[in-house]
Every structure is written in C-alpha cells, then in structure tokens.
Amino acid sequence: MSVMTVEPCVKHPGCSEAPGMRGWTSADWLRHFEQRAATRPALPFERGISLSTDERRDLLPSMAIFQRGESGTGRHLLRVAEIHARAIGDVDYVPALRQFLAEENTHGAMLGAYLDTCGYPRLEQTWTDNGFRWARHLSGLEVAVSVLVTAEVIAMVYYAALRKASSCLVLRELCEQVLDDEVYHLHFQGVRLGGLQRGRSRFGHRWTTAMLTAMLEAAGRLVWSTHRAVFLRAGLPLASYRHRLHRHGAMFQRIIATEREA
Numbered sequence: 001m002s003v004m005t006v007e008p009c010v011k012h013p014g015c016s017e018a019p020g021m022r023g024w025t026s027a028d029w030l031r032h033f034e035q036r037a038a039t040r041p042a043l044p045f046e047r048g049i050s051l052s053t054d055e056r057r058d059l060l061p062s063m064a065i066f067q068r069g070e071s072g073t074g075r076h077l078l079r080v081a082e083i084h085a086r087a088i089g090d091v092d093y094v095p096a097l098r099q100f101l102a103e104e105n106t107h108g109a110m111l112g113a114y115l116d117t118c119g120y121p122r123l124e125q126t127w128t129d130n131g132f133r134w135a136r137h138l139s140g141l142e143v144a145v146s147v148l149v150t151a152e153v154i155a156m157v158y159y160a161a162l163r164k165a166s167s168c169l170v171l172r173e174l175c176e177q178v179l180d181d182e183v184y185h186l187h188f189q190g191v192r193l194g195g196l197q198r199g200r201s202r203f204g205h206r207w208t209t210a211m212l213t214a215m216l217e218a219a220g221r222l223v224w225s226t227h228r229a230v231f232l233r234a235g236l237p238l239a240s241y242r243h244r245l246h247r248h249g250a251m252f253q254r255i256i257a258t259e260r261e262a
C-alpha cells in the first residue's frame, strides 16, 4: 500500500519543481485525480460573464476549438495503455488514466458551460482535434502519450494567455483551474514516458528528444496560426510564444530524463 500523502495543489509551480510527485505510483495518481475531482470548486457563474465585444470576437471561437479538443474519449490511448499495463503488471495505470481523461473532459465541460452562458455554439469537430487524434492513432503507447503531451504543453501556454487576455473573473478562474491540473498532467505523462524509454541508447534518447521538440514546434505553429488572436491579446507575439512553448517543453524533457535515469 502506498504511503504517499497527496499534497494540496499549489498555484503554478515550475513544472519540474512541483513538490511531492517524484516516485508516485499509479495508485497514487489514481487517488490524486479522484481527490481533485471530489474537491473541485464550481466556477463562479453567479458573478456574471464580463467580456467586451472585442474579447468575444477574439476569444470565443478559439475557446470553442479547445472545448472540442478537451472532450475526447481517449479510446485508442486506453487500448494501448491496457496492453502496456498488462505487460508490466501495473493494475492501477488504466484506472488512473481513465481519471486523467475524466479530468480533461472536465476542462471541456467547463469551457462548454462558459460558451453556453455566452450563447456561443459548441463545435462538433475541428481540424486540429482531428489532426491530434490521427497522430495518436499512429502507433503504441509511447507515440500516443507523446502526441498527447505535445497538446498539454501547448495548452499550458494557451490557458496562461487566455487568462491574461480577459478580465472576466469566471474565465480567469477557469484558466487557473486548468493550469493547476496541467502541471500534474505533465508529470503523470512524463513519468510514464521516462519509464518507457528506460534502457534506450544515448542515441535513442537524443532521437526521441529531437522528435518531441520537432513535434512541439510543428504543432505549436499550427496552434499559433489558428489562435493568434488570443496570444496577441495577451501580449504574446510569435517569438515570445515559441520561447514559452519550448521552455515548457524543456521542463517536460527534464521530467522524462529524471524518471528515465531513476
């Protein structure tokens, strides 16, 4: 039985410095996600939405795309995770992954509720969402998690920009909650990737790192081209956006490396 105590979530710690997660087992992660779901505060919709006409124009279409992206079922991911978990005898990994996916869907639900309150329609599907889904289906767990993590790193930069782009209290609280969750998501996925990459040659590590960086750059450019209005409203031109993206990417690589060499 695990001796871990789930620590209270800290506001925006540096991804690699967030305390207390090193050495968490899948059972610990499962408990963390369950506890998070049970204690999540409701968004303060009673305080009202305060978006200017310009903010509605720049933010809502972008949020509708992210809302769709956060609402996936993760069917392929769960299928390859089951094969992996059976092979290594990690009985809690798939339940933890299910809870993780439920947390992502909660992000989708919060965004959906916000769009509904604004009277802005939800999307059935988006080409970015279809693209990420197609890439995740290419191969086994390592590729699926790598693609997912690329989206998570981009999400961290995006939600920080979205929070800054508006003074609406409800929207800012929504972004705070998602950002707090994403710090944990990066560790959850990084630990798994590190474990999967253990024992690989130094060349293999370099190749994997280069692939992740290239994927982040390519996907990051696509997201920029679609959501630039949000980033620009937050005072984040392309160069600064890329800088933040790769800084988060580097932090994530450190999580992988720490686990790989443990």
Ligand SMILES: [Fe+2]
Pocket (backbone or CB within 6 Å): 070, 103, 104, 107, 155, 178
């Ligand atoms: Fe999310």
Ligand SMILES: [Fe+2]
Pocket (backbone or CB within 6 Å): 104, 152, 155, 181, 182, 185
């Ligand atoms: Fe996430």
